[in-house]
Amino acid sequence: MTIVYDDEPDADEIPVRRIRFTINGAKKVAEVEPRLLLAHLIRQGLKLTGTHTGCDTTNCGACTVLVDGKPVKSCTMLAVQVDGHEITTVEGLATASELHPLQEGFKEEHGLQCGFCTPGMMLAAKALLDHNPDPTEEDVRWALSGNLCRCTGYQNIVKSVLWAAEKLRS
Amino acid sequence: MIPAPFSYYRALSVDEALDLAAEHGEEAKFLAGGHSLLPLMKLRLALPEVVIDIGRLADLSHIRDAGDHITLGALTRHHDLEHSGLLARELPLLACAAGQVGDPQIRHRGTIGGSLAHADPASDLPAVVLALDATLVARGPSGTREIAAADFFGGLFETALEPDELLTEIRVPKPAAPRWSFQKFTKRAIDWAIVGVAVQGDAVALVNMGETPLRAAAVERALADGAAPRAAAALAAEGTRASADINATRDYREHLARVLVARGLQEAHARA
Ligand SMILES: Cc1cc2nc3c(=O)[nH]c(=O)nc-3n(C[C@H](O)[C@H](O)[C@H](O)COP(=O)(O)OP(=O)(O)OC[C@H]3O[C@@H](n4cnc5c(N)ncnc54)[C@H](O)[C@@H]3O)c2cc1C
Ligand code: FES
Ligand code: FES
Numbered sequence: 303m304t305i306v307y308d309d310e311p312d313a314d315e316i317p318v319r320r321i322r323f324t325i326n327g328a329k330k331v332a333e334v335e336p337r338l339l340l341a342h343l344i345r346q347g348l349k350l351t352g353t354h355t356g357c358d359t360t361n362c363g364a365c366t367v368l369v370d371g372k373p374v375k376s377c378t379m380l381a382v383q384v385d386g387h388e389i390t391t392v393e394g395l396a397t398a399s400e401l402h403p404l405q406e407g408f409k410e411e412h413g414l415q416c417g418f419c420t421p422g423m424m425l426a427a428k429a430l431l432d433h434n435p436d437p438t439e440e441d442v443r444w445a446l447s448g449n450l451c452r453c454t455g456y457q458n459i460v461k462s463v464l465w466a467a468e469k470l471r472s
Numbered sequence: 473m474i475p476a477p478f479s480y481y482r483a484l485s486v487d488e489a490l491d492l493a494a495e496h497g498e499e500a501k502f503l504a505g506g507h508s509l510l511p512l513m514k515l516r517l518a519l520p521e522v523v524i525d526i527g528r529l530a531d532l533s534h535i536r537d538a539g540d541h542i543t544l545g546a547l548t549r550h551h552d553l554e555h556s557g558l559l560a561r562e563l564p565l566l567a568c569a570a571g572q573v574g575d576p577q578i579r580h581r582g583t584i585g586g587s588l589a590h591a592d593p594a595s596d597l598p599a600v601v602l603a604l605d606a607t608l609v610a611r612g613p614s615g616t617r618e619i620a621a622a623d624f625f626g627g628l629f630e631t632a633l634e635p636d637e638l639l640t641e642i643r644v645p646k647p648a649a650p651r652w653s654f655q656k657f658t659k660r661a662i663d664w665a666i667v668g669v670a671v672q673g674d675a676v677a678l679v680n681m682g683e684t685p686l687r688a689a690a691v692e693r694a695l696a697d698g699a700a701p702r703a704a705a706a707l708a709a710e711g712t713r714a715s716a717d718i719n720a721t722r723d724y725r726e727h728l729a730r731v732l733v734a735r736g737l738q739e740a741h742a743r744a
Contacts, residue, residue: 374577
């Protein structure tokens with residue numbers, strides 16, 4: 303995996319490590335520098351640009367992906383830490399013919415404006431719905447408390463998740 | 473932001489982690505959940521040459537009933553503390569505080585051991601283990617030692633741990649009194665506490681009121697002397713050394729400490 307960094311004159315030999323992981327169902331192997339962030343593995347290495355980096359400081363949640371089903375901020379994890387694990391990004395939600403109910407929900411309830419926060423919102427919401435199929439509005443707000451949106455004011459995002467929950471139940 | 477290059481070792485046992493730490497000394501840092509260390513490495517405020525990943529030491533991740541106390545593995549994540557049925561029954565203060573650390577994503581990564589070893593005075597769990605009179609267990613090249621929470625926090629981001637020592641376990645005595653409260657004052661749900669208060673029985677500890685988590689000694693003495701909770705809470709800022717920053721002046725933090733201790737004592741008494 304070629305990722306170009308600025309040269310670090312002080313660094314001696316830069317070690318590379320081989321990792322294996324599954325992303326959206328596909329098994330992959332990569333040779334990475336230990337300092338490679340998971341967000342960069344996903345965006346630059348795998349060219350899956352649905353995962354956004356907003357703040358780069360663990361605050362905004364735009365970079366949220368699932369690792370073994372759990373929501374994490376991929377700007378604050380090293381690629382070497384996902385060795386042997388399973389990653390889901392927003393590209394893994396839809397099938398070839400059908401949107402995921404969360405994606406439908408965001409469409410039906412106007413859960414986005416610019417869309418920058420949306421992939422992270424959907425994955426944080428998926429982690430909630432996977433273990434709590436019938437959440438209250440409060441549950442949804444709490445589950446999304448690590449994700450910021452500068453556009454919508456959150457109301458429609460919450461409605462979108464509740465819409466998806468209902469669809470998934472029926 | 474990209475960390476400076478480093479060599480990465482993944483420890484597969486506590487012994488291996490200790491051997492690596494002994495070999496690399498001050499150059500090395502343990503990596504647990506990475507939610508304090510990686511942000512610092514990205515900002516290049518931390519430049520370890522060697523990172524020892526302890527994230528896969530499954531035997532350091534547990535919550536167990538040991539009779540008169542609960543033992544917690546150092547790698548137990550905030551999310552697991554928050555959702556533990558055992559803690560909900562025996563140490564609800566810890567479960568409640570863990571559930572308010574950062575946000576859901578942070579709680580899936582961050583560990584109690586990392587939180588204590590990092591010793592940020594704005595962190596929630598250091599004050600909680602102080603209020604609970606916990607004992608911290610560390611392993612190093614010369615064996616295992618126990619450190620009382622009261623002796624563990626030495627200063628800003630400083631603890632009693634040596635660089636080659638690994639925090640392995642936290643032992644928390646089961647509280648005698650069921651009275652507890654956790655008060656965290658923030659602007660947004662996911663923020664660090666501007667000020668926080670942990671109450672267990674007559675023990676009161678403060679978050680972010682000095683360079684280390686503190687026991688509100690004046691409040692505890694007043695309570696022991698029979699003062700009413702409100703009167704005791706008025707002493708909450710005594711002996712503290714809160715800093716001033718973008719979120720609050722020192723005066724405002726002292727005010728918050730008095731208000732939050734009063735609320736905490738009231739809530740704790742209501743639970744009796
Ligand atoms: C945006 C954001 C918001 C946050 N909000 C809060 C909050 O509201 N309240 C709060 O309390 N915390 C908060 N945190 C911090 C979070 O709780 C961290 O998880 C915690 O401080 C560190 O735990 P970790 O497992 O991630 O440790 P790491 O980052 O892996 O390690 C931290 C330090 O401890 C050392 N270390 C780790 N484990 C051990 C061990 N077993 N033995 C010896 N040394 C060890 C490491 O070498 C490193 O120096 C926040 C973090 C972020 C990024
Ligand atoms: S880019 Fe990761 S939390 Fe904002
Ligand atoms: S839709 Fe623009 S940030 Fe959320």
